[in-house]
Amino acid sequence: GGAGKSSASRLIHQVEPEYPPEARAKGIQGPVVLDVQVQGDGRVGTVNVVSGDPALSEAAVRAVKQWVYQPFSVDGKPVERQTRVTIRFTQPSS
Numbered sequence: 001g002g003a004g005k006s007s008a009s010r011l012i013h014q015v016e017p018e019y020p021p022e023a024r025a026k027g028i029q030g031p032v033v034l035d036v037q038v039q040g041d042g043r044v045g046t047v048n049v050v051s052g053d054p055a056l057s058e059a060a061v062r063a064v065k066q067w068v069y070q071p072f073s074v075d076g077k078p079v080e081r082q083t084r085v086t087i088r089f090t091q092p093s094s
Contacts, residue, residue, distance in 0.1 A: 010070040012042070017063035017087055023055040027091060032060040034085045040078020042071040050084070060087040 023029075032052030037045035044065050049057045064085055072079050 010042075010072070011067060012070055013066075013068035015063045015066040017059045017089070019089055020055055020059050023053070023059075023089070024091065026055070028053050028055045029089045029091045030056070032057045032087045032089065034060060034064055034087065036064055036067075036083050036085050038069045038072070038081050038083055040071060040073065040080055042069040044069075045080070052087075056087075056089050060089075063087070 030053060033050040034052075034057075035048040035050055037047070039045045044067050047061045047064050049061065052060065064087070069083075072081060
């Protein structure tokens with residue numbers, strides 16, 4: 001257990017990003033940091049790339065847009081929130 005990030009624990013559907021073949025061929029790897037807008041119904045709205053290789057960021061955004069979080073409401077009203085997501089692309093060590 002332990003206290004994890006609250007937003008991470010609210011993730012109910014996660015899609016693994018596809019490693020872009022061009023990036024894999026060039027040996028490009030590393031983290032892509034995204035600012036994610038989670039809508040009141042738990043679906044992902046706007047995704048902004050904070051940092052990361054452009055060759056990887058598109059795949060990361062495409063995956064995160066399919067994620068679903070638990071709906072979040074305050075006093076019964078759906079509330080949008082921002083969460084920061086880091087996706088790590090790592091080459092399999094050959």
